[in-house]
Amino acid sequence: MRTRWILLLAAVGVVLGVFGYRVLVDRGQQPPEEAAAHIGVAWTFLAAGLIAWGRRPQSRVGALLAAAGFALLVRRFQYSESSALFTAAFALGELSNAFIAHAVLAYPTGRLQSRLEGIFVRAGYLLVLAFPLATLLVYDPRRSCLFYCAFGGPPHSLLLVHPSNGVFDLLRDSYRLGVFGVLGVVFVALIAWKFVNASPPRRRTLAPLAVAGAAAGMRALIEAAITFTTYSEDTRQILFWSQVTAQIAIPIALLAGLLRARLARGDVAHLLLELERTPPAQVRDALSRALGDPSLEVAFWVPERAGYVDAAGQPVALPQDDAGRAITRLEQGAERVAALVHDPALLDEPELIGAVGAAARLALDNARLQAELRAQLVAVRESRARIVAAGDSERRRIEQDLHDGAQQRLVALALELRTAQRRLGGSLDRDLESILDSTVEQLQRAVEELRELAHGVHPPVLTQGGLAAALDDLARRIPIPVRVLAAPQERLAPELEATAYFVVCEALANVVKHAQASAATVSAARANGSLVVEIADDGVGGADLSRGSGLRGLYDRVEARGGRLRVVSPPGGGTRIVGELPCAS
Amino acid sequence: MRVVVAEDSVLLREGLVRLLQEAEFEVVAQVGNADELRAVVRRDKPDIAIVDIRMPPTHTDEGAQAAARIREQDREVGILLLSQVIELRHALKLFSETPERFGYLLKDRVLDIDDFIDAVRRVARGGTAIDPEVVAELLGRRKEQGPLGELTPREREVLSLMAEGRSNHGICAKLFLSPKTVETHVASIFMKLGLRQAPDDHRRVLAVLAYLNS
Numbered sequence: 001m002r003t004r005w006i007l008l009l010a011a012v013g014v015v016l017g018v019f020g021y022r023v024l025v026d027r028g029q030q031p032p033e034e035a036a037a038h039i040g041v042a043w044t045f046l047a048a049g050l051i052a053w054g055r056r057p058q059s060r061v062g063a064l065l066a067a068a069g070f071a072l073l074v075r076r077f078q079y080s081e082s083s084a085l086f087t088a089a090f091a092l093g094e095l096s097n098a099f100i101a102h103a104v105l106a107y108p109t110g111r112l113q114s115r116l117e118g119i120f121v122r123a124g125y126l127l128v129l130a131f132p133l134a135t136l137l138v139y140d141p142r143r144s145c146l147f148y149c150a151f152g153g154p155p156h157s158l159l160l161v162h163p164s165n166g167v168f169d170l171l172r173d174s175y176r177l178g179v180f181g182v183l184g185v186v187f188v189a190l191i192a193w194k195f196v197n198a199s200p201p202r203r204r205t206l207a208p209l210a211v212a213g214a215a216a217g218m219r220a221l222i223e224a225a226i227t228f229t230t231y232s233e234d235t236r237q238i239l240f241w242s243q244v245t246a247q248i249a250i251p252i253a254l255l256a257g258l259l260r261a262r263l264a265r266g267d268v269a270h271l272l273l274e275l276e277r278t279p280p281a282q283v284r285d286a287l288s289r290a291l292g293d294p295s296l297e298v299a300f301w302v303p304e305r306a307g308y309v310d311a312a313g314q315p316v317a318l319p320q321d322d323a324g325r326a327i328t329r330l331e332q333g334a335e336r337v338a339a340l341v342h343d344p345a346l347l348d349e350p351e352l353i354g355a356v357g358a359a360a361r362l363a364l365d366n367a368r369l370q371a372e373l374r375a376q377l378v379a380v381r382e383s384r385a386r387i388v389a390a391g392d393s394e395r396r397r398i399e400q401d402l403h404d405g406a407q408q409r410l411v412a413l414a415l416e417l418r419t420a421q422r423r424l425g426g427s428l429d430r431d432l433e434s435i436l437d438s439t440v441e442q443l444q445r446a447v448e449e450l451r452e453l454a455h456g457v458h459p460p461v462l463t464q465g466g467l468a469a470a471l472d473d474l475a476r477r478i479p480i481p482v483r484v485l486a487a488p489q490e491r492l493a494p495e496l497e498a499t500a501y502f503v504v505c506e507a508l509a510n511v512v513k514h515a516q517a518s519a520a521t522v523s524a525a526r527a528n529g530s531l532v533v534e535i536a537d538d539g540v541g542g543a544d545l546s547r548g549s550g551l552r553g554l555y556d557r558v559e560a561r562g563g564r565l566r567v568v569s570p571p572g573g574g575t576r577i578v579g580e581l582p583c584a585s
Numbered sequence: 586m587r588v589v590v591a592e593d594s595v596l597l598r599e600g601l602v603r604l605l606q607e608a609e610f611e612v613v614a615q616v617g618n619a620d621e622l623r624a625v626v627r628r629d630k631p632d633i634a635i636v637d638i639r640m641p642p643t644h645t646d647e648g649a650q651a652a653a654r655i656r657e658q659d660r661e662v663g664i665l666l667l668s669q670v671i672e673l674r675h676a677l678k679l680f681s682e683t684p685e686r687f688g689y690l691l692k693d694r695v696l697d698i699d700d701f702i703d704a705v706r707r708v709a710r711g712g713t714a715i716d717p718e719v720v721a722e723l724l725g726r727r728k729e730q731g732p733l734g735e736l737t738p739r740e741r742e743v744l745s746l747m748a749e750g751r752s753n754h755g756i757c758a759k760l761f762l763s764p765k766t767v768e769t770h771v772a773s774i775f776m777k778l779g780l781r782q783a784p785d786d787h788r789r790v791l792a793v794l795a796y797l798n799s
Contacts, residue, residue, distance in 0.1 A: 400644055403669050404594070407692075412596035414696050419604055422698060440696055447693050451670060460670045464638070464646045469674045476722070 002057065006050045009066065013046040013073060020076030029079045037244045038076060045069030045100075048251030056258050060110025064103035065251050071096035086155040087136060094128040097179065100250060101187055104212040107254055108205055108349075117190060124183060131175040138164040138171070176223050184220030188213050201293040202345030208257035215246035260349075268352075272359040280367035281311055283360065290356050293343045295325075300368035301336040302375050308339060311367065313374025330357045330364060338364045381562065388560040392458075392498045399458040407450050414443035459501070466490075467497045471504060471522055478508050478520070485523040492531065496583050499561050500524055500533050503554055503579050507535040510550040515539025515575055530563070531583045536576040543569035554579070586709050589629065590615045591622040591648065592637040592667070601635065601695065608702045617641070619651035626655050626662055633663035633709035637692075649679065660686070663708040667692045671718045677798060680713065684750065684790045688714030703755060713750030713790045720748040723797040732778045740777075743770040748793045752786050 017039045024035035046069025052062030075093025077085045102121045105112055112118050140163030141156060191213040198206055222239050225231065231239075271290045278286050288296040299308035299316050310316045318339055319325045326344040330337045346353050421428070421436045428436075454460070462470040468487035475482035491497070504522055511520050517539030524533045543551060544567075551567060554577070558565040563581040588610045592598040595617070602612050614625040618640050626634055634655065638648040652664045665688035666679070680687045688708040694716065695701045704714035724733070724745065736744065746756045756767050775782050778796055783789035 403639070404644060407669055408594040408597050411693050411695070412594065412600050414693070415597065415600035415604065418696055418698055419600065419607070422607070444693055444696055455670070460639075461672045461675075464649075464670075465672055465675050469672060472674055473672065476725075 002054065006054050010046070010050055013043065013069060016070070016073040017043055020073055023076060023080050027079065027081065034240065037241070039073070041244055041247045042069050042072035042076075044248050045072060045096075045251045048255040049103075052255050052258050058110075059108060059258060061103050061107050061254060061258060064099050064106065064110070065254065068096045068099035068103060069251075071099055081155055083155040083158055087158040090136060090157070091129070091132050091159075094132050094179075095125070098124040098128045100212075101183075101216075103254065104187075104209060104216075104250065105190060107209060107212075108258055113194070120183070120186060120190060124179075127175075127179055127183070131171060131179070133159070135168060135171050135175075137161045138167045140165075140168075176226070180220050180223035184216055184223070188217050188220075191216075199293075199295070199343045199345055201291060201343045204292045205257065205260075205345060205349065208253035211253035212250050215250050218246050219243065268355045268359050271356060275360060275363040278363060280363070280370045283363050283367045284311065286363075287340070287356060287360055291342065291346055291353065293346060295343055297341040298364065298367070299339045299341060300364070300371040301338060302368075302372045303335075304372075305375065309371050309375045311371055311374075313371055313376075313378045315375075328353055328357060330361055332361060332365060337361060338368055381560075384560045385562070388499075388557060389495055392495060392502075395458040396463070396494075396498075399454045399460065402450055402454040402457070403460065407447055407454070410443050410447050410450070414440045414447075417443070458498075462497055462501050463494075467492060467500055467524060470497070470501050471524065474501070474505060474508065475522065479512060480517060481519045482508065483519070483521045485521050486525045487522075488524060488526055488531070492583060495561070496531060496581060499557055499563075499581055500531055500579075503533050503557060503565075503577075504535055506550060506554050506557075507577050510543070511535070511537045511539065511575070513550070514543065515541075517574070526583065529582060529584075531581045533579040533581065534576065536574065538574045540571070541569045541573045541575050542571040543567055543575045551577075586633065586706070587611045587613045587629065587631040588705070588709075589613060589622065589625050589631040589634040591617070591619070591634060591640065591651075593617045593640045594637075597692075604695065604698060604701075605635075605705070608698075610705070619647040622648075622651050623655060626659070630659075631662060633665060633686075633705060635665045635667065635705065638666055638668040646675075649675070653679075656683070656687075662686070663711070664688070665690065665705060665708050665714060667695075671716050671722075673719060673722045676715070676719045677794075680715070680794075684713040684715075684794065685711050688750070689719065690714060690716045691718060704750075707750060707752070707755070712752070712786055715749045715790075715794075717745065717749060720745045720797075723748070723794070735777050736774060740770055740774050743767065744774050744793065747771070747774075747789060748797060750786070750790050 020042075021035050021039050024030045024038065025032050029035075030038070045065050049062050049064070049066025049069055052059065052065060054062070056062055071093060074089050075096060077089035078093055080086055080089065098121070101124050105117045105121060112121060136157040136159040139157045139160060191209050194206055194209065195203060222243055225239065268290070271286065274286055275283065284296065284298045287298065288294055297310075297316075299310060299318060301307075302309050305315065308316050308318060318327055319341060324344065325341050326347050328340045328342065328346075330340065340353070340357065342353070417436055417440050421433070421440075459470055459473065461473045465473075466488075468484075468489055471484050471487050475484050492500075504524070508520060508522070511517050515537045517537035520535065520537040522533075522535050524531060526532070555565045558579045558581065561581050563579060565580075566578045567575065568578075569575040588605055590598055590601050590605070590612060592601060592615075598615055598617070602615055605612050613629045613631055616622050616625055622634065622636060625631075634652070636648040636652050638646055640647045649666060652666055655662055656664060663686040667690055669692050671689075671691055676689050679689060686708055688704055690701070690704060694704070708714050724741070733741075742760060743756060746759055751759065753764060753767050753771065756762070757764050760767070762770075772782070780792050780796060783792050
């Protein structure tokens with residue numbers, strides 16, 4: 001259906017062009033090559049418009065270009081002998097300028113971007129209709145000369161009300177100044193403004209407008225030259241041909257821009273090949289390059305979470321629709337694969353982003369599986385850290401309960417017995433006195449035992465004095481000489497202090513049990529955002545991470561906090577255990 | 586003597602208060618947390634505050650922190666810290682500079698009532714009370730070689746009691762020795778360690794602690 005319309009309009013255009021050419025040449029109004037150039041410009045607009053309309057029906061730019069083409073063709077009939085044709089062509093011919101400006105500003109979607117552009121375009125339409133109509137009201141061919149008056153009997157204006165040469169001249173000059181001067185400059189400024197405000201991908205789309213801006217600027221200059229200076233025939237020739245060239249460039253540039261997504265299919269094929277060699281982690285970068293959008297983000301769909309994650313497996317939320325970002329969701333059958341979060345400008349080229357998405361789907365699905373795996377890893381790591389942290393805080397709680405509950409109670413009880421014993425003074429018999437004494441003594445021993453038990457569960461020194469104090473204390477409790485070479489004097493996060501302490505504690509327990517060492521050293525120091533804990537002994541060595549649950553437990557503890565554990569233990573060469581624990585700030 | 590007791594366990598606090606009252610101390614206030622402690626000390630100006638190191642809300646070292654503030658603001662108030670555990674480094678930090686009017690004891694020392702009352706009096710009068718465990722650790726840290734190794738077992742005992750902050754009189758009572766014998770031991774210890782005799786008790790404590798901690 002659309003194709004038929006396009007063919008029909010093209011045929012009408014050809015006929016109009018041929019007649020237009022005849023009108024120009026047969027009456028000797030213009031030299032044949034210039035007449036042909038005029039018709040050529042009009043046909044270029046028409047052809048570009050119709051092609052664009054056919055290929056990009058959702059954009060009104062094609063229709064506007066075609067309308068400009070028709071207006072340019074119609075304008076040629078100003079030179080007709082027929083007064084009716086003259087009047088109609090004169091009244092409507094200038095519309096071409098407004099159509100062109102409208103098409104350029106509305107590129108690429110066919111919709112104007114701002115209120116200012118809307119006002120500008122409406123003003124344009126109004127002026128290019130109003131001025132010629134006003135001119136027709138006063139134009140008298142016997143007194144004024146419109147075009148090439150030397151070539152004989154000019155037609156009349158059918159709208160003539162009152163001939164006036166003064167008004168005619170005024171209208172003509174203010175039209176040239178107003179439309180080609182002032183509006184021309186505003187037009188160039190609007191285009192420049194579009195560029196300034198555009199995001200990188202948008203700027204790429206807008207490139208053809210630079211051509212239009214340059215052409216309009218040139219047009220304004222030429223009109224100014226015609227209005228304010230006299231010029232030779234040679235100069236006129238140069239101006240004429242450069243104007244023709246500039247005009248032809250406009251529809252070609254716009255059409256090329258509109259069809260670029262189609263031309264970019266080559267890029268898409270290239271992308272497809274490139275993606276085969278791209279590791280999943282870099283899929284985003286390849287897509288970003290292909291789409292010319294550095295802000296592109298890729299979010300992968302993870303069905304278990306019913307949500308999106310980034311390439312590192314961290315959950316991400318897609319932006320809201322109004323956040324100045326656009327989202328294109330990619331699906332494989334009915335299953336979601338990924339979402340591209342990109343510059344809304346890319347929506348101007350739905351086919352490009354569709355094609356790129358299709359090409360990337362396989363690679364993205366791969367990347368998605370990796371991201372999903374990472375997400376699971378992140379979840380497992382988090383839960384492991386939580387379990388260890390929960391264990392530590394449980395130990396702290398048990399210690400606190402023992403300390404603030406049982407221990408206090410026993411001391412209070414013993415104190416009560418002592419007070420009673422004192423109050424009774426010498427009135428007690430010896431047996432009872434010694435029973436009370438031994439009861440208090442046993443209570444005291446129970447308090448001591450509880451204290452040791454609590455210490456083993458979670459040393460209060462660690463809570464009260466921090467890691468340095470706890471390591472000193474620990475070193476004294478070990479039956480072989482242990483030197484603490486370094487320890488951070490400042491307080492660290494409680495979980496970090498606990499992990500470091502228990503690592504040293506378990507490592508030293510291992511030294512005592514297995515190493516047959518005569519001495520050991522301990523150090524803990526912060527370096528490059530890590531707390532590095534090192535335990536070394538001069539024992540028999542040969543410790544192996546895969547054997548014995550002691551080292552295994554250490555390894556799990558350190559790993560759970562996202563750290564690393566190294567064991568260097570050559571047979572006969574002592575053992576050195578180095579744990580690196582990430583610490584904030 | 587006027588006493589303030591800060592201890593969050595009600596049972597223990599009441600036991601302590603009864604004990605002190607029976608020893609004819611005037612207990613002017615008893616509180617359960619560090620903020621209240623500072624308030625009543627400001628208000629009542631006691632001779633001594635007996636303070637549990639661990640109190641609400643975090644049960645870490647609120648008592649010690651409050652005590653440090655009180656010491657900054659009012660040197661006249663004696664502080665006796667009670668703790669379920671003795672921690673050497675913490676102890677040294679607390680009194681290595683100004684041992685006067687200061688004490689740091691394990692909580693269960695209260696069960697040896699006479700000793701405890703003696704420690705409270707000592708601190709309230711400007712003296713020092715350091716837990717035997719702290720002294721034992723300090724002594725234990727030193728190598729046996731050197732001057733300490735030359736002390737007789739009796740002299741070591743006397744040295745420990747000096748380090749705890751006891752006066753000659755207190756040492757006599759504790760070891761059942763005559764004042765003369767104690768003085769002889771003290772003189773001998775100071776000679777062997779190469780220290781000068783200190784003119785009063787807390788300078789003596791300071792000298793002994795400095796020696797042990799060097």
